[in-house]
Amino acid sequence: MSLDSIASIIRQHREERPDAVAIVEGGSEHTWRSIDEASSRLANAMAAAGVGRGDRVARIEKNGVDYFVTVFAASKIGATLVDVNWRLAPPEKQHIANDAGAKLLFVGNDFVGELGLIEPGLDTVTATIMVGEGGDGRPSLEEFMADHPATDPGVEAAPDDIALQLYTSGTTGLPKGVMLSNTNLFALIDEVPEKWQIHAESVSHVVMPTFHIAGSGWGIVSMAIGAKVVLDRDVDPSAILREIEEYKITTAIYVPAVLAFLQIVPNANDHDLSSMELIVYGASPITEDVLRGAMKQFSGTDFVQVYGLTETTGAVVELPPEDHDPENRPELLRAAGKPYPWIEMKIVGDDGNEVADGEIGEVWLKGTQIMVGYWNKPDETAKALNDEGWFRSGDAGYVKDGYLFLHDRVKDMIVSGGENVYPAEVENAIMGCPGVADAAVIGVPDEKWGEAVKAIVVKAPDTDVTPEAIIAWARERIAGFKVPKSVDFVDELPRNPSGKILKKDLRAPYWADRDR
């Protein structure tokens, strides 16, 4: 049987390995059979509640087995799950449920206190179901499914059906609903497991949030190969190390911020991490220090960097293990990698033409993983996706010897005195300055230059680096027009769950009454 929909994943493994453990969460084991039966009961319950083919249901809850049960249940009736970022504020969650036109809303007990702010403004939701305890007229998930049989409703999927509707992480603006079809998803699932040598005997760590492509994409790929998933409710660095040892985890995706946290867990060396065969990382830039540290911490482990977007069903560019060679090819530790053979990539300048190798432009991507479009946003879709199927990533970068080197978001580019400055380059330069623990570079309004380069820096503990020292350090390493004109210090940089610095939040106070 070949896989062609999310539902086909559970159908196949239920046949092949019913009593094997599919998911371990909080010490409890769930077999393929139990997940299959729960998802069939839920599918039947959702159908009875009026959810049909092409409809959407939404979920507000941290990672849990119920995510997989719900995603499989939706697929079994041709519907789509929208997993909402639980870190958003109540009005934002409400907006996403309404934007998606969700018919049902599944909510974890941790978020019951927000429902007073969310429920009154919901347009399309006909019932709220509590994951955990029910109450106040809202059934629990168990109660909702109780009277429904564990027989698969058996709806077959079409290639164009929307398998997942994921919202972008909202780093540059409001999150947009990205429609990913079965064709999009299986373009990735049909190829990467063999490439990464992950298979039914693998033990896969799913710790990144399922509302983001890193968590959901990785979780679904892991289940598609029939691996055992060790699922964490939320990112907890010490739990991650403990579980790697306890469950002999062989593979995982950890974003750069998580790889950095793992290195500073107290007594990190007490754990036996030798079971780990492959770590995939990506979703935000990694500094060379963090990468080298991670390669030291997981010394026998292969590392793969992936670059991609929600809109590209995740990974489309990869830096494979053999290119992680600090001794002989240190320059590649800064590369994002090469596009997959089934993906086309080009770098496009301001005039819409492809630029020469080595020149910076916007990364354009094409291929079977590119989204169907943004849900209910034809104008945004037309801006991002042209008639020939090229998708504009919004990321700036250049290609050298076939490798993509990312610079920054096109939107984050600073124009200072007519020169383009890419913050990533300045950040890389000043990150090496002694006493600098973390840094972000933004453009601030400037009478003379239009925009001036400003560095926002977190000092390393027990140090007292000065703005002058940072500016002098930068001056020795990058062109004068890229050197920060000023430095501000903060205790912490605002980041989102995938570790991306929220530049729009950093810029806001400086641009309070201007347009950018």
Ligand code: ATP
């Ligand atoms: P929004 O589109 O709503 O502003 P977002 O772009 O942050 O949010 P995602 O789809 O989660 O939402 O993230 C995609 C972005 O993540 C890419 O455009 C790129 O900027 C960044 N990214 C992904 N992988 C890498 C990587 N390996 N290195 C550097 N940056 C990466």
Ligand code: MG
């Ligand atoms: Mg984006």
